[in-house]
Amino acid sequence: MSGRGRVPSGQPTIADVARHAGVAVSTVSYVLSGKRAISELTRNRVLASIRLLGYHPNAGARALASRRANVIALVLPLRSGIQVPVVMQFATAVVTSARRHDHDVLLLTSxxxxxxLHRIAAGALVDGLLVMDVELHDGRVPLLRTLGRPSVLIGLPAESRGLTCVDLDFHRAGQVCVEHLVTHGHRRVALLGAPAAVYDRGTGFAHRTRAGVLAAAARHRVDAVALPCEENAAEVHRRVVDLFARHPDTTGLVVQNEAAVGPVQAALAALGRRIPHDVSVVAVCPDQFAEHASPRLTRVPVPAEDIGRQAVSLLMRKLGDEPTPEVTLLPPRLTVGDSTAAVATAG
Amino acid sequence: MSGRGRVPSGQPTIADVARHAGVAVSTVSYVLSGKRAISELTRNRVLASIRLLGYHPNAGARALASRRANVIALVLPLRSGIQVPVVMQFATAVVTSARRHDHDVLLLTSxxxxxxLHRIAAGALVDGLLVMDVELHDGRVPLLRTLGRPSVLIGLPAESRGLTCVDLDFHRAGQVCVEHLVTHGHRRVALLGAPAAVYDRGTGFAHRTRAGVLAAAARHRVDAVALPCEENAAEVHRRVVDLFARHPDTTGLVVQNEAAVGPVQAALAALGRRIPHDVSVVAVCPDQFAEHASPRLTRVPVPAEDIGRQAVSLLMRKLGDEPTPEVTLLPPRLTVGDSTAAVATAG
DNA sequence: ATCCGTCGTCGAAGCGCTTCGACACTCGGC
DNA sequence: GCCGAGTGTCGAAGCGCTTCGACGACGGAT
Structure with missing residues (x-):
């Protein structure tokens, strides 16, 4: 009496398909992978059997034999002050793109x-990693180099040699905002940025935007201040009041904090400064958000979808051992809304 | 001349560990799984070798041999109008809890x-599924029954027989809000709920909260209206203005839409109605959010962390073939903030 | 007719792990 | 001194798939 026999899993296996189609197991495999030529006739017979039996290849077995899990890791630190909706947009873009490349996504928090990361990478649970919310001096970067698996960063650390990074060109985005304001005659601008904690830990996008704003201001010889900005209304209110107390002649605002946009508008209203008559506002935030605000904001959208897609496709290229650029910065595009206007001519 | 020899992966295997420790492969396996007694001495020798070699078991091989991937799927539809931050809270709670049970999380959008779902389940990529954002008549429910893998729903469909569901008791939450207002003498209340689209597709939590609000109002014989509520400021403003135009004697507001809270406050301010002097506001939303609003909101927090943890632990129980309750509803707890007060005695 | 190159298919050897039965041992009870 | 019941360890058989080499069959060139 057989003896060992573990219970069969219930799911049909490739052997069942082969038997049903009257071919060898390897033939079924080649039909599925397309790695060898198979006659039209055989292919169709096999495919029919697959459909009939409801066959789905076993992921573990496939990973074991092929040394490819067809899974990528998405590493999300989920620190305080992150812009949750943006992160979510990235995540969904990544999942969708990964599926198009026949990969699934494993979600990892830090x-x-x-x-x-070691466990995942060394255990071959994933073929490659996508790392989000990168800091300028991110501790994970040296780690990534030791993992022996391809990775792509969404964000840009200070030192990007040997890495693959994708991001919006936030430096340029900051410049573009200021240039837009300058073009409209503004001579004193302010950046209301991310929460202080985000700057403190050296998050790339916040620093790069600030640098861009300040650089553009310097070049155009306009006055600029950069302030961190928390996400709750009371804080924002205080900041704004304070800003205009010190610099009453401020007429241009760059806001890089979607959560702060509403409160900023409210605070300006409370100060009796109208948008855009008295103060122009440019936002760096997801497009949807800016579009539904009222007034419709002039903004530099963060193209989360594009970035996510790019990141995945770069990672796929690395998985296929193709060379990839170290840094891919998407050019910012400024969309004009109703929140900016030419500066009012002095009384 | 070996011949076939594929290149070795580079990672040490269990065989390497066994050789290094001078024991059989199976012994190493038992040290790792604890499924058979191993002497202290041997165990230590094996563990030392593991550490020394930097061994991590290959996930695919393990999944194949044990028929357990140690991965669960998190199914997030990501439809319009979902409350992104809440969803994110769930997601992170799920990942964290799953790790505590030695499982990883595969992120699936719909x-x-x-x-x-079929691919994932039949291919044994995951051992079980966690399904979020459940609708009253969710198309995925019949599907889940056919997958042959355990699943847990975060949310509550109309028909929950044979399922395992976890959620906040939103019906009770709605009641609790109204009762709080009634206790403070309010006689006309309104619910500003989720966006219309959310009700239209029959999302459970929105319907259940509304039902709870209306039921409590009826029982206490106070007047109540329930309005859907979009997430952009202009819409909200219109709604609120309209509400008070029709029912100027409204003094209690239940808001179940964190994105709308700010705009609601702004709209009330614009109408010259103060919180809480003229209008009391109770929010159903994540605690963090309510806590940082000003004034600090009276709220029924959505305990995303608890729910996520519960969901995972129920799923683990199902994976271990233990019985689980069909419906687990967490009791709502109302936290009093500064946004509710006794109704002003009529002038 | 013969030879060679292609095409389509097959069989078998793993991939790295878990798990089952077998097989020493040791030890207490009689 | 022997038996039986643990203990601790080993060997081997898979888990379901991919991939490599082999090998007929066929067709065009010689």
């Missing part, structure tokens, strides 16, 4: 620390 | 449709 609270397991470096050990988590 | 844009691949039912086929995606």
């Amino acid at each position: 609270d397991e620390g470096p050990a988590g | 844009d691949e449709g039912p086929a995606g």
Whole structure:
């Protein structure tokens, strides 16, 4: 009496398909992978059997034999102050793009620390990693180099040699905002940026935007201040009041914090400054958000979808051992809304 | 001349560990799984070798041999109008809890449709599924029954027989809000709920909250209206103005839409109605959010963390073939803030 | 007719792990 | 001194798939 026999899983296996189609197991495999020529006739017979039996290849077996899990990791730190909706947009773009490349996405937060990345990578649970919310001096960067698996960063650390990074060109975005304001005659502008904690830990996009704003202001010889900006209404209110107390002649605002946009508008209203008559506002934020605000904001959208797609396709290229550029910065595009106007001619 | 020899992966295998420790492969396996007794001495020797070699078990091989991937799927539809931050909170709670149970999380959006769920489940990529944003008549529910893998719903469909569901008791939450207002003497209340689209597709939590609000109002014989509520400021403003035009004697507001809270406050301010002197506001939303609003809101927090943890632990129980309750509803707790007060005695 | 190159298919050897039965041992009870 | 019941360890058989080499069959060139 057989003896060992573990119970069969219930799911049909490739052997079942082969038997049903009257071909060898390897033939079924080649039909599925397309790695060898198979006659039209055989292919159709096999495909019919597959459909009939409801066959789905076993992921574990496939990963084991092919040394490819067809899964990529999405590493999301989920720190305080991150812009949740933007992150979510990235995540969905990544999942969707990955599926187009026949890969699935494993979600990793960082609270397991470096050990988590090791476990995942060394255990061959994933073929490659996508790392989000990158800091200028990110501790994960050296780690990535030791993992022995391809990775792509969404964001740009200070030192990008040997890496593959994708992001919006936030430096340029900051410049573009200021230039737009300058073109409209504004001579004193302010950046209301990310929460202080985000700058403190050296998050790339915040620093780069600030640098861009300040650089453009300097070049055009306009006065500029950059302020961090928390996300709750009371804080924002205080900031704005304070800003206009110190610099009453401020007429241009760059806001890089979608959560702060509403409160900023409210605060300006409370100060009796109208948008755009008295103060022009440019936002760096997801497009949807800016579009539904009222007035419709002049903005530099963060193209989360594009970036996510790019990131995935770069990672796929690396998985296929193709060379990839170290840094891919998407050019910012400024969309004019109703929140900016020429500066009012002095009384 | 070996011949076949594929290149070795580079990662040490269990065989390497066994050789290094001078034991059999199976012994290493038992040290790792604890499924058979191993002497202290041997265990330590093996563990030392593991650490020394930097061994991590290959996930695919393990999944194949044990028929357990140690991965669960998190199914997020990501439809319009979902409350992104809440969803994100769930997601991170799920990932964290899953790790505690030695599982990883595969992120699935629904844009691949039912086929995606089949692929994942039949291919044994995951051991079980966690399904979020459940509608009253969710098309995925019958599907889940056919997958042959355990699943847990975060949310509550109309028909929950044979399922396992976890959620906040939103019906009770609605009641609690109204009761709080009634206790403070309010006689006309309104619910500003989720966006219309959310009700239209029959999302459970929105309907259940509305039902709870209306039921409590009826029982306490106070007047109540329930309005859907979009997320952009202009819409909200119109709604609120309209509400008070029709029912100027409204003094209690239940808001179940964190994105709308700010605009609601602004609209009330614009109408010259102060919180809480003229109008009391109770929010159903994540705690963090309510806590940082000003005034600090009276709220029924959505305990995303708890729910996520519960969901995972129920799923783990199902994976272990233990019985689970069909419906687990967490009791709502109302936290008093500064946005509600006794109704002003009529002038 | 013969030879060679292609095409389509097959069989078998793993991939790295878990798990089952077998097989020493040791130890207490009689 | 022997038996039986644990203990601790080993060997081997898969898990379901991919991939490599082999090998007929066929067709065009010689």
